[in-house]
Amino acid sequence: MARTSRIQGLRDLPVEARRKSIAEAAGLDPARIAAFDPARGLDAGAADHMIENVVGILGVPLGVATNFVVNGADVLVPMATEEASVVAAASNAAKIARVHGGFRTSSTAPIMQAQVQIVGVSDPEAGRVRLLEARAELIELANAQDEKLVEFGGGVRDVAVRLVHSRAGTYVVAHLQVDVRDAMGANAVNTMAEAVAARAGEIAGGRPLLRILTNKADLRLSRARAVFDAETLGGPAVVDDIVHAAALAEADPYRAATHNKGIMNGISAVVLATGNDTRAVEAGAHSHAVAENGRYTSLSRFEKDADGNVVGTLELPMPVGLVGGATRVHPVAQAAVALLGVRTAAELAEIITAVGLAQNFAAVRALATEGIQRGHMSLHARNIATTVGATPAEVPAVVARLVADRKVRADHAEKILAELRAKSRS
Numbered sequence: 183m184a185r186t187s188r189i190q191g192l193r194d195l196p197v198e199a200r201r202k203s204i205a206e207a208a209g210l211d212p213a214r215i216a217a218f219d220p221a222r223g224l225d226a227g228a229a230d231h232m233i234e235n236v237v238g239i240l241g242v243p244l245g246v247a248t249n250f251v252v253n254g255a256d257v258l259v260p261m262a263t264e265e266a267s268v269v270a271a272a273s274n275a276a277k278i279a280r281v282h283g284g285f286r287t288s289s290t291a292p293i294m295q296a297q298v299q300i301v302g303v304s305d306p307e308a309g310r311v312r313l314l315e316a317r318a319e320l321i322e323l324a325n326a327q328d329e330k331l332v333e334f335g336g337g338v339r340d341v342a343v344r345l346v347h348s349r350a351g352t353y354v355v356a357h358l359q360v361d362v363r364d365a366m367g368a369n370a371v372n373t374m375a376e377a378v379a380a381r382a383g384e385i386a387g388g389r390p391l392l393r394i395l396t397n398k399a400d401l402r403l404s405r406a407r408a409v410f411d412a413e414t415l416g417g418p419a420v421v422d423d424i425v426h427a428a429a430l431a432e433a434d435p436y437r438a439a440t441h442n443k444g445i446m447n448g449i450s451a452v453v454l455a456t457g458n459d460t461r462a463v464e465a466g467a468h469s470h471a472v473a474e475n476g477r478y479t480s481l482s483r484f485e486k487d488a489d490g491n492v493v494g495t496l497e498l499p500m501p502v503g504l505v506g507g508a509t510r511v512h513p514v515a516q517a518a519v520a521l522l523g524v525r526t527a528a529e530l531a532e533i534i535t536a537v538g539l540a541q542n543f544a545a546v547r548a549l550a551t552e553g554i555q556r557g558h559m560s561l562h563a564r565n566i567a568t569t570v571g572a573t574p575a576e577v578p579a580v581v582a583r584l585v586a587d588r589k590v591r592a593d594h595a596e597k598i599l600a601e602l603r604a605k606s607r608s
């Protein structure tokens with residue numbers, strides 16, 4: 183958590199001064215976030231212990247979203263992304279949410295599930311019941327694989343068994359439901375699944391095949407809620423149009439895909455910054471975005487509350503950890519966790535969910551009013567100016583002309599740059 187997340191003018195500071203400013207606002211010793219300096223981030227040696235055949239390091243811009251208040255506490259949020267306007271948008275939405283106290287969050291226990299597929303059971307209904315009769319034995323066998331996790335208060339909470347009917351026959355699928363505490367938990371539950379597979383096959387009367395976690399982590403949910411002030415937004419007509427925009431996303435898979443991409447712009451940026459598995463979180467999110475009738479739908483909801491304000495809610499699986507994976511070995515991820523000031527995986531998961539809701543709201547609000555391009559492209563213009571060869575000193579003048587001409591395009595940027603250079607020579 184931070185002393186304050188309101189840092190006006192952060193955008194106008196040079197990069198190093200921004201680092202100092204956020205350390206101060208977070209009440210952190212600057213050394214705790216020294217790894218944000220690319221010269222002190224991940225080196226090839228450490229990277230060579232993370233993945234195979236390392237030949238280099240891909241740098242991704244790391245920004246800090248401001249203005250966030252989560253459950254009454256100010257939070258500065260590290261976001262790793264290559265996309266312009268994402269950090270600005272999250273900060274903008276968080277600023278609007280502050281008017282009514284920011285974001286409220288909650289979450290379930292950190293339950294991850296591993297599946298054991300059993301093939302060739304002649305009596306699958308009975309096979310299912312036999313496995314449920316052996317619940318205690320299977321739980322004991324699984325917990326024996328990770329005594330330390332059990333010591334932390336984790337371990338298998340229950341066993342569920344499903345019958346899955348497929349073109350190749352009916353499978354008996356056992357689910358180990360495991361409290362993984364502050365881990366993301368994939369390695370932990372996969373180890374347990376492999377350990378119980380043979381015995382589960384014997385009990386069910388078939389051959390065990392797949393033993394792997396499911397990324398549809400719908401027993402590990404996080405929620406965020408925020409009220410966005412109608413007057414700040416521009417009045418009741420804007421509120422109604424935001425509700426219309428959200429209603430389309432709920433009803434139309436084509437709009438839902440983009441709506442949810444907007445949510446993941448925020449979520450994936452924080453997941454990446456903290457060294458967590460972005461693919462696991464994204465698979466969980468999109469597999470959760472299913473309406474009662476089976477259709478792909480939006481993950482969030484925006485309604486008009488009794489006071490005429492917009493109330494936004496988001497609930498989705500959030501399998502992130504503070505231990506394990508890359509979080510503890512990547513120096514920048516460690517610094518990002520320090521900046522957030524989180525102590526548990528649940529706290530991290532809930533802040534990430536709040537950022538997803540903020541990101542989503544900023545996009546939907548822009549789309550429901552002026553459109554996305556003015557805001558997004560005015561920030562993207564910096565990339566365009568750089569692309570056509572503007573030096574850092576030339577970028578502001580090129581951007582100012584691109585935005586003023588309302589033509590944020592590379593060909594126009596080239597023309598502007600040539601004019602500016604001709605003028606400076608004369």
Ligand SMILES: CC(C)(COP(=O)([O-])OP(=O)([O-])OC[C@H]1O[C@@H](n2cnc3c(N)ncnc32)[C@H](O)[C@@H]1OP(=O)([O-])[O-])[C@@H](O)C(=O)NCCC(=O)NCCSC(=O)C[C@@](C)(O)CC(=O)[O-]
Nearest residue numbers: 193267268270271273274440441444544545548554557558
């Ligand atoms: C872009 C803004 C924020 C401008 O919005 P604005 O009102 O012109 O900006 P402002 O100058 O009034 O600033 C308002 C606040 O925004 C933040 N802000 C503003 N500018 C900056 C900046 N340069 N650097 C850092 N922060 C910035 C900052 O917090 C600032 O307040 P402060 O803290 O300074 O008091 C607004 O137009 C906006 O939120 N647009 C939405 C853009 C967006 O959503 N981008 C995400 C990528 S596009 C996307 O998500 C995909 C999409 C759109 O398809 C999703 C979907 O379809 O749903």
Ligand SMILES: NC(=O)C1=CN([C@@H]2O[C@H](COP(=O)(O)OP(=O)(O)OC[C@H]3O[C@@H](n4cnc5c(N)ncnc54)[C@H](OP(=O)(O)O)[C@@H]3O)[C@@H](O)[C@H]2O)C=CC1
Nearest residue numbers: 330331362363364365366367368369370459462505506507
């Ligand atoms: N489909 C997917 O999503 C898959 C993802 N992965 C990868 O798996 C990794 C995450 O798996 P995960 O199991 O978290 O990784 P780790 O095995 O690296 O970390 C979990 C381990 O951390 C230890 N630990 C220490 N303190 C705690 C605590 N407070 N709470 C819980 N555990 C603690 C426990 O080990 P011990 O008890 O021994 O101390 C626990 O088993 C990610 O890198 C992910 O990319 C891998 C396969 C598939």
